[in-house]
Amino acid sequence: MGKQSNETQSPVSNPTKFSILNLIDLSNPNINQSVHLLKQACLDSGFFYVINHGITEEFMDEVFAQSKRFFSLPLNEKMKILRNEKHRGYTPVLDETLDPEHQIHVGDYKEGFYIGVEVDEDDPESSKPFYGTNKWPAPDVLPGWRETMEKFHREALEVGKAVGKIIALALDLDVDFFEKPEMLGEPIATLRLLHYGGQISDPSEGLFGAGAHTDFGLITLLATDDIAGLQICKDRDAKPQKWEDVSPLKGAFVVNLGDMLERWSNGVFKSTLHRVLGNGQERYSIAYFLEPSHDCLVECLPTCKSETNPPKFPPILCRDYLSQRYNDTHADLSIYKKQQS
Numbered sequence: 234m235g236k237q238s239n240e241t242q243s244p245v246s247n248p249t250k251f252s253i254l255n256l257i258d259l260s261n262p263n264i265n266q267s268v269h270l271l272k273q274a275c276l277d278s279g280f281f282y283v284i285n286h287g288i289t290e291e292f293m294d295e296v297f298a299q300s301k302r303f304f305s306l307p308l309n310e311k312m313k314i315l316r317n318e319k320h321r322g323y324t325p326v327l328d329e330t331l332d333p334e335h336q337i338h339v340g341d342y343k344e345g346f347y348i349g350v351e352v353d354e355d356d357p358e359s360s361k362p363f364y365g366t367n368k369w370p371a372p373d374v375l376p377g378w379r380e381t382m383e384k385f386h387r388e389a390l391e392v393g394k395a396v397g398k399i400i401a402l403a404l405d406l407d408v409d410f411f412e413k414p415e416m417l418g419e420p421i422a423t424l425r426l427l428h429y430g431g432q433i434s435d436p437s438e439g440l441f442g443a444g445a446h447t448d449f450g451l452i453t454l455l456a457t458d459d460i461a462g463l464q465i466c467k468d469r470d471a472k473p474q475k476w477e478d479v480s481p482l483k484g485a486f487v488v489n490l491g492d493m494l495e496r497w498s499n500g501v502f503k504s505t506l507h508r509v510l511g512n513g514q515e516r517y518s519i520a521y522f523l524e525p526s527h528d529c530l531v532e533c534l535p536t537c538k539s540e541t542n543p544p545k546f547p548p549i550l551c552r553d554y555l556s557q558r559y560n561d562t563h564a565d566l567s568i569y570k571k572q573q574s
């Protein structure tokens with residue numbers, strides 16, 4: 234898939250416009266209306282807002298406050314819980330390079346923290362690549378931090394499942410299609426706190442908060458503070474690419490479709506290219522990446538293929554696809570061992 238940006242203009246000389254995104258209200262009793270709005274969004278931009286999702290604004294504020302507390306710790310404190318091979322823990326600035334073709338010299342100007350599904354070391358399931366124990370800041374350093382994040386992880390999963398039901402209906406599937414054990418019954422679900430440090434991005438120099446990319450899984454729920462920075466490109470093959478700003482919306486999740494949904498839906502629902510440009514202000518966001526179980530075979534859905542429209546992508550196991558995408562975008566952990574020795 235073409236994931237790369239071919240745009241060279243700086244945002245100053247090439248002002249972008251704000252994208253108008255559909256609003257999906259999870260409290261709307263008229264499910265057909267939600268299905269219609271979601272389908273329209275998925276066919277257009279692959280991005281939409283989700284409101285009335287059940288997570289209170291007070292709790293979201295607490296999650297952001299805790300996230301800020303973590304990133305404000307001294308670097309040596311954060312490096313004590315550096316990301317491991319299970320993708321848990323702290324990712325320093327430049328750890329990730331989402332658009333290697335255009336980020337020639339450096340990676341993303343963001344730091345992050347990954348929290349996954351907690352599986353004990355003595356549980357045989359923990360041998361699976363994205364299962365294991367999480368890393369946590371010491372409770373005396375950040376009291377209540379783990380509890381806040383665990384609660385958010387649980388609540389965001391419920392929001393993701395509710396959106397999954399509407400997606401299933403939009404694809405003419407059974408409403409519970411994504412609820413099956415191999416789907417979201419035993420999901421890989423990763424919460425990622427993000428902090429953009431206030432650098433100014435310059436696309437012509439390959440400098441980005443987050444380089445242009447598509448997300449990997451089913452959907453991503455994104456909560457942001459009120460600083461703009463997220464941009465989407467509806468047509469990744471256009472030259473030059475056109476980028477639209479996505480406005481932050483207090484209390485809403487910005488939801489976007491990932492590559493696995495593009496594969497399931499045979500390209501009907503596209504995973505949209507997006508990136509983050511820094512404008513000199515610090516910015517915090519919280520992403521929740523929702524993927525099916527490790528063993529799920531991601532293959533063209535029965536409702537998305539026909540004799541004249543055969544599957545465009547070969548079936549692939551979720552764990553293989555995800556491992557490949559993580560390896561392609563993250564630094565090799567051995568560089569940190571070298572730095573520390």
Ligand code: OGA
Pocket residue numbers: 425427443448455457462463507508509518519520
């Ligand atoms: C991501 C992402 C956007 C943001 O983490 O995949 O696109 O606003 N984040 O931080």
Ligand code: NI
Pocket residue numbers: 446447448453507
């Ligand atoms: Ni993304």
